[in-house]
Amino acid sequence: MRATMIYGTRDxxxxxxxxPDVLLPGDAVxxxxxxxxxxxxxxxxRGVREITEAKPIGHEFxxxxxxVGADVTAVKVRDFVVAPWAISCGECPPCRNGVQVAxxxxxxxxxxxEHGLPVDGGQSExxxxxxxxxxxxxxxxxTEPDAALTKSLLTLSDVMGTGHHAALAAGxxxxxxxxxxxxxxxxxxxxxxxxxxxxxRIIAMSRHEDRAAIARQFGATDVVAVRGKEAAxxxxxxxxxxxADSVLECVGTHESMDQALRCTRPGGSLGFVGVPxxxxxxxxxxxxxxxxxxxxxxxxxxxxxPELLADVLSGAINPxxxxxxxxxxxxxxxxxxxxxxxxxxxxxxxxxxxxx
Amino acid sequence: MRATMIYGTRDxxxxxxxxPDVLLPGDAVxxxxxxxxxxxxxxxxRGVREITEAKPIGHEFxxxxxxVGADVTAVKVRDFVVAPWAISCGECPPCRNGVQVAxxxxxxxxxxxEHGLPVDGGQSExxxxxxxxxxxxxxxxxTEPDAALTKSLLTLSDVMGTGHHAALAAGxxxxxxxxxxxxxxxxxxxxxxxxxxxxxRIIAMSRHEDRAAIARQFGATDVVAVRGKEAAxxxxxxxxxxxADSVLECVGTHESMDQALRCTRPGGSLGFVGVPxxxxxxxxxxxxxxxxxxxxxxxxxxxxxPELLADVLSGAINPxxxxxxxxxxxxxxxxxxxxxxxxxxxxxxxxxxxxx
Numbered sequence: 001m002r003a004t005m006i007y008g009t010r011d012x013x014x015x016x017x018x019x020p021d022v023l024l025p026g027d028a029v030x031x032x033x034x035x036x037x038x039x040x041x042x043x044x045x046r047g048v049r050e051i052t053e054a055k056p057i058g059h060e061f062x063x064x065x066x067x068v069g070a071d072v073t074a075v076k077v078r079d080f081v082v083a084p085w086a087i088s089c090g091e092c093p094p095c096r097n098g099v100q101v102a103x104x105x106x107x108x109x110x111x112x113x114e115h116g117l118p119v120d121g122g123q124s125e126x127x128x129x130x131x132x133x134x135x136x137x138x139x140x141x142x143t144e145p146d147a148a149l150t151k152s153l154l155t156l157s158d159v160m161g162t163g164h165h166a167a168l169a170a171g172x173x174x175x176x177x178x179x180x181x182x183x184x185x186x187x188x189x190x191x192x193x194x195x196x197x198x199x200x201r202i203i204a205m206s207r208h209e210d211r212a213a214i215a216r217q218f219g220a221t222d223v224v225a226v227r228g229k230e231a232a233x234x235x236x237x238x239x240x241x242x243x244a245d246s247v248l249e250c251v252g253t254h255e256s257m258d259q260a261l262r263c264t265r266p267g268g269s270l271g272f273v274g275v276p277x278x279x280x281x282x283x284x285x286x287x288x289x290x291x292x293x294x295x296x297x298x299x300x301x302x303x304x305x306p307e308l309l310a311d312v313l314s315g316a317i318n319p320x321x322x323x324x325x326x327x328x329x330x331x332x333x334x335x336x337x338x339x340x341x342x343x344x345x346x347x348x349x350x351x352x353x354x355x356x
Numbered sequence: 357m358r359a360t361m362i363y364g365t366r367d368x369x370x371x372x373x374x375x376p377d378v379l380l381p382g383d384a385v386x387x388x389x390x391x392x393x394x395x396x397x398x399x400x401x402r403g404v405r406e407i408t409e410a411k412p413i414g415h416e417f418x419x420x421x422x423x424v425g426a427d428v429t430a431v432k433v434r435d436f437v438v439a440p441w442a443i444s445c446g447e448c449p450p451c452r453n454g455v456q457v458a459x460x461x462x463x464x465x466x467x468x469x470e471h472g473l474p475v476d477g478g479q480s481e482x483x484x485x486x487x488x489x490x491x492x493x494x495x496x497x498x499t500e501p502d503a504a505l506t507k508s509l510l511t512l513s514d515v516m517g518t519g520h521h522a523a524l525a526a527g528x529x530x531x532x533x534x535x536x537x538x539x540x541x542x543x544x545x546x547x548x549x550x551x552x553x554x555x556x557r558i559i560a561m562s563r564h565e566d567r568a569a570i571a572r573q574f575g576a577t578d579v580v581a582v583r584g585k586e587a588a589x590x591x592x593x594x595x596x597x598x599x600a601d602s603v604l605e606c607v608g609t610h611e612s613m614d615q616a617l618r619c620t621r622p623g624g625s626l627g628f629v630g631v632p633x634x635x636x637x638x639x640x641x642x643x644x645x646x647x648x649x650x651x652x653x654x655x656x657x658x659x660x661x662p663e664l665l666a667d668v669l670s671g672a673i674n675p676x677x678x679x680x681x682x683x684x685x686x687x688x689x690x691x692x693x694x695x696x697x698x699x700x701x702x703x704x705x706x707x708x709x710x711x712x
Contacts, residue, residue: 266450276641295647
């Protein structure tokens, strides 16, 4: 099969790799119909996280189940499934608590499972899925989603669930004022999640008109283009002299966290889901004196999938709009480049077999 | 009048100071009947926070209103009142949000108000109270509380409200498992607050039998004497293989925060109220990967006072048990010494006039 590999900084290659098999009774093999590049894939791409040896990459995909092991009951061959970005057993205490990202048997796409067996990356034609019962979510009544539905389903793998996680962690609800820092796919999904949870006032921070337009479509009532202190003062002005009740930090840098904290009112909540890329920290003195609560972290999108899937299938939300580009899997290197250069917000990659 | 001053590291003196007056229409003057030493008073006492010039000290007191300015409507002369540790206007957005510690006009005991006028320390015979309407809480139907009631009322100034704040920030509620790190007065009040909020399992961390006994009296189901990693493993054992849902950090050191984080389950909540004394930090990577939410900070005890006061007056809670020592105000230096050396958990100071 064809699979995307990362060899080092800005070195992405699509190569031939062995087709995966069911290796354990809990495994499934999924034929990928669509995958995508995550903002967090850009950290190793940019060299922020060092790559010491070539490895398969990609952790967001949807597709069709081609084979299952003897213990797999949650999905069956020919099911259309969404794969969350984290592999989880579904049975250990963290999984039962809805915190699948802390699964005691957690494995990662593009690495190995707890038995040392290889797990393919998501930006591939096929993927071996360990612990398929805990991990995969079948899409009821759907076998061949069209492009628009595929895009929205694909967001449930990561970005829409992550935006929702940020909104929950920030205590978003009816009547709350919300600021979203970050206009990447997660930030945009955070806007959509805040709207879905009933927020009245949603201030998106963006200086890209295309992204701001999607933010508005998703429910942003205001868009702020300035940054840092000035951004906080603009928010204060928009909210009648107070800062925001709920702030979503969807980037992961020192600057974005600083801006998010500046926008949070005393006693407010900050949901942070930007993968800390080094440099971002939580200033304990500020949190202490301003009574700012902080939560979030890696999103257990598996936990949110059933609820968000229902809203996608009903048409209540259309998070797939965050995809502004579709490319063949073979062009993965260009997809990374386009996202790195911010020419694309989010790129969907389609394997040749699925495109036919 | 007699008032306690801090001159520098381990240098506490009780001196003659001018009696306070009503200086502004919003002021009250309170005759202190009982004050106390706070764990956070020990930071400057120990030199952790440098004292550059002698200043009045103390921020927890109860007493009788002796005089009020023309604008004071919330209390009247002869009312018995509790003074929260933070002075607040009660009308600005943070105050209306219940975050009085971030009051836009905030003043501090033993310092000056926003107009530069002096505010006495709480460990004094009398105190000028700015913004009395927002700050003071009268105790209905009580003019001369006995010693036991005085102690419980005095905890509402700070430690009981702070323990309650930690418990709320840690998401304590029915069915939750709770760990309390810190066996000072705040930690013990955290145990009581957790019990009051319906927690089933409350694990107090203490290696002092006297304090552990109070913790048990307040509702602790278990007491753990070991620390660090070992403490977390003991908690895991007590809770059937999982860590705690809610952890209260009531100390403020690097070690206590580390221990608190180690005891929190993935997806759990940590309420931190220990004044960060330097060294304590929030490791963003751990919070991110374990989905630990963190909140708390300086407690707006003014906000919690009405609710907790009702429970003290009804006898539902008896937080005054944290006071294991009562001394004349004149012995303030000895009170600090006893708490610094951990010979006393919490010392109540009684001015001579009130003791008569």
